[in-house]
Amino acid sequence: METNKKRGGAKNSLLKRWLDKKNKKGSQQVTGNQTPGIRKRPEANKAPLSYGQQRLWFLQQLNPDNPFYNYAENYLLEGALDKQHLADAFQDLIKQHEILRTCFVQDDNSQLSQHIQPSMPLLMEFFDLCNISEEERTHKAGQIAFQEAEKPFDLEKGPLMRVALIKLANHRHLMLICMHHIITDKWSMRIVRKDLSQFYTARSKGQALSVNPPTVQYADFAYWQRKQEVSQKELAYWKNKLEGSLPVLNLPVDRQRNGNPDYKGAYLPQSLPFDLSVALKALSKQLGTTPFVLLLTAYKILLHRYSGQIDLLIGTPITDRDQRVLEEMIGFFNNTVVLRSDLSGDPPFSSLVQQVRQTTLDAFSHKNTPFEEIVRSLKPERYTSSNPLFQAMFLYHKVPESPSFGPTLQISHQPFDLGVAKFDLTLYISEEDDQLKAIFEYATDLFERSTIEQMQGHLQTLLQGIVKDPNTPISQIPILTEPERKKLISDWNNTATTLPDASNIQGFFKQHAQQQPEAPAVICQGEVLTYGQLDEQSDCLAIQLRKAGLSQNQGVGLCAGRSFDMIIGIWGILKAGGAYIPIDPEYPTDRIRFMLKDAKASIILTEARYRELFSDQQAELLLIQDLANTPSDNVELPNVAIDHHAYIIYTSGSTGLPKGVPVTHRNLIHSTAARFDFYPNQPGRFLLLSSFAFDSSVVGLFWPLCTGGAIVLPPKRIEQDVDQLAGLIAEHEVTHTLMLPSLYRLLLQYAAAEQLASLNTVMVAGEACSAVLCGLHFETLPQADLFNEYGPTEASVWCTAHQIQPEDAVGSIPIGRPIANTQIYILDQHLQAVPAGISGELYVGGIGVTQGYLNRPDLTEERFIPDPFSQAAGAKLYKTGDLARYRSDGLIDFLGRADHQVKIRGYRIELDEIRERILQQDGISEAVVVARAEANHPKF
Secondary structure, three states, rough: OOOHHHHHHHOOHHHHHOOOOOOOOOOOOOOOOOOOOOOOOOOOOOEEHHHHHHHHHHHHHHHOOOOOEEEEEEEEEEOOOOHHHHHHHHHHHHOHHHHHHHHEEEEOHHHHHHHOOOOOOOEEEEEOOOOOHHHHHHHHHHHHHHHHHOOOOOOOOOOEEEEEEEEEEOOOEEEEEEEHHHHOOOHHHHHHHHHHHHHHHHHHOOOOOOOOOOOOOOOHHHHHHHHHHOHHHHHHHHHOOOOOOOOOOOOOOOOOOOOOOOEEEEOOOOOOOHHHHHHHHHHHHHHOOOOHHHHHHHHHHHHHHOOOOOOEEEEEEEEOOOOOOHHOOOOOOOEEEEEEEOOOOOEEEEHHHHHHHHHHHHHHHHHOOHHHHHHHOOOOEEEOOOOOOOOOEEEEEEEEOOOOOOOOOEEEEEEOOOOEEOEEEEEEEEOOOOOEEEEEEEOOOOOOOHHHHHHHHHHHHHHHHHHHHHEOOOOOOOOOOOHHHHHOHHHHHOOOOOOOOOOHHHHHHHHHHOOOOEEEEEEOOOEEHHHHHHHHHHHHHHHHHHOOOOOOOOOEEEEOOOOHHHHHHHHHHHHOOEEEEEEEEOOHHHHHHHHHOOOOEEEEEHHHHHHHHHOOOOOEEEEHHHHOOOOOOOOOOOOOOOOEEEEEEEEOOOOOOOOEEEEHHHHHHHHHHHHHHHOOOOOOOOEEOOOOOOOOOOHHOOOOOOOEEEEEEEOOOOOHOOHHHHHHHHHHHOOOOOOOOOHHHHHHHHOOHHHHHHOOOEEEEEOOOOHHHHHHHHHHOOOOOOEEOOOOHHHOOOOOOOEEEEEHHOOOOOOEEOOOOOOEEEEEEOOOOOOOOEEEEEEEEEEOOOOOOOOOHHHHHHHHEOOOOOOOOEEEEEEEEEEEEEEEEEEEEEEOOOOEEEEHHHHHHHHHHHHHHHOOOOOOOOOOOOOOOEEEEOOO
């Protein structure tokens, strides 16, 4: 314990270690192998720019009118102020420090140098706001300060400092001091305040305080720095530390990054609770480190939790004032070091802080290599939109006491937002009177203020968790506030509704068949199958299936085209207590064979035209029409249980084999009944475009027939002929349909609006819905409702939906909110809920989640996990593999796949399955499959 106290003491603080390296006997003394101290440069030599100045000069040339390297501080002056004494004190300051009389000139040979003028005028403006209301005064003062601070400086002509004095009342003034960063830094501003107070106080007392410029000035430091050889040992350290492809910090942003950033920014301050501040400082001592390292570690964890990245680089400025002669010198002495950390393995905070501590010590030990030399040596990929080595900064400083301006005038520092941000995100931690303040400076072209406000709350929650138990793994340290967690876990998932009282799906259909036996149930190729006919023929089919030995919950292979037989076959199988296994006649023979074997299907129902597909099958082959038209005996059909399978759909599998997803009647009733309340219009006539072998067909197969509507079955591949498709919609007065967004866009572009006039509900799913499509929809069919649906097969077709509004056409289209009796959680890899705005993996809970995969216990265990947020016994979450994020209002954005799965024209494809099939071909030993969007086919 004693050791920790010593390690954490101020005597051994990281900054003090470097200050103690200074030559205590002055800059002129050189002993042994020490680097010679700074001396006055030879008069004949031009003063070069320091490394840091050259970087700032170059960046300013790229953005000549941008104030991003203006440095401004705001002060409140209370008491009797003598404006003339203040102006004279500034003039004394300018005489004292050459850097305040310096310009930066490039000669005809493109050589840069500092030109020190014998004198430099003081730019000081006075504004009197006493004659306006207090409310106007506050607004006007802020406006003046901002306008003065953002004025660009002319680096070649100067002056590079200006002062604005704003009178608020007789004894109350605001003073803004603004300089170009090329001549100052935060340390220098402390010297400015100290010297200014001394000059002002002396003049107030009528005393003559002589201006005595120091012998060594900033230009001498720059000359000396340029003469030093770059340590190859230090440079080797940075090459090793920053080798390889450096990650770009991938923070969730509110707006896409612009290739040419404007460096506009804002800052948001937050004072941490006093008891938390004290606890953090105490913890740093307990862990044998400094508050700088502890809070830097917390910042890295916050960025990790936001980005999901484990390789994090953060920049931090460190002063080059290694010699005593530099302590009282104004100028730009900041060098930047890069602190790289590896957060893999989910270490406890107490371990990670030690890693960060060592990284910081090592970096500070090699800090004398100019940042510019590191960049030049590494040659990282450069992007105009971001810093080449890091995108986030961290600073920690103690706020010094304000110097005295005499007994009649008090001065205090006031926060000032210059409206710039040189990096994506910077965290400033200031310590004053034992209390910590966290200030986030952020790029406003990337982040909204609300996002940063949320980040402030997460930082404080994170720090509270660290103090509570520093041995907690970093993934488990809470960052969500309690109200936020309640919103994400409970409020936005409060979807409980009562399901209709039914044990199976056929009960809904039977009700309408009895009420309207003559009403059309299915329309196909100009022919109509009524509810009564469908009910009677499916009953006959069901009875014959029972006679053929079909037992309850058994799978039945069903192979049919877009025909009455397909619909009769589905309902007949369901009534018999079986589960239909849809088989597309165009499936490869191997796939069909695998599906039937995997599902242990002993019966295959098909049409006469497809019987040859099953010539090698041992299962009993039955023709739908033969059974449906066989007069039925009065055989009682079984009472199908709600947890029996209704259908089994096979989806693409990563092992090269498809995987079966059994869907129960409970799942199917939930999926269908949820539409009753969600959609304002129930189907009159539903155009079913999906193959019944895809789960998107379930919408059109069951919703219309459970609400008294009719299914319209189009000819095969009608989607390839927009004119024919539009004609079919007009001919049958279609009210509802579900399409791929790409198909619907073509329909809107090339069909006549009057042909589509009957549509009142259009659903799009299977692909990302674009803003362009939305705009086109509201231009062409404003009377129709447009919905964006999302859902995997394993969650019974759909689990979220969004009614698209005209205003959605200006951005990304959300997939909506969870539907009835469904929960959506967006989690990180450690199953922690991520905040709104942050990407995570989408998990689905609720009644729609199926039981798992057929005959795949390993994959079922991997994808169907215990629901940590539910109190219900045996509740499961389905791990979708899709990335998503919550918006601040609870809407969900879909962000793509987390794995290698893609969707091509709406079909879910595992690239590994394609690879496995390729490898089965003779002569192929290795294969790589990639998804590529061609310019004319951006379908996935």
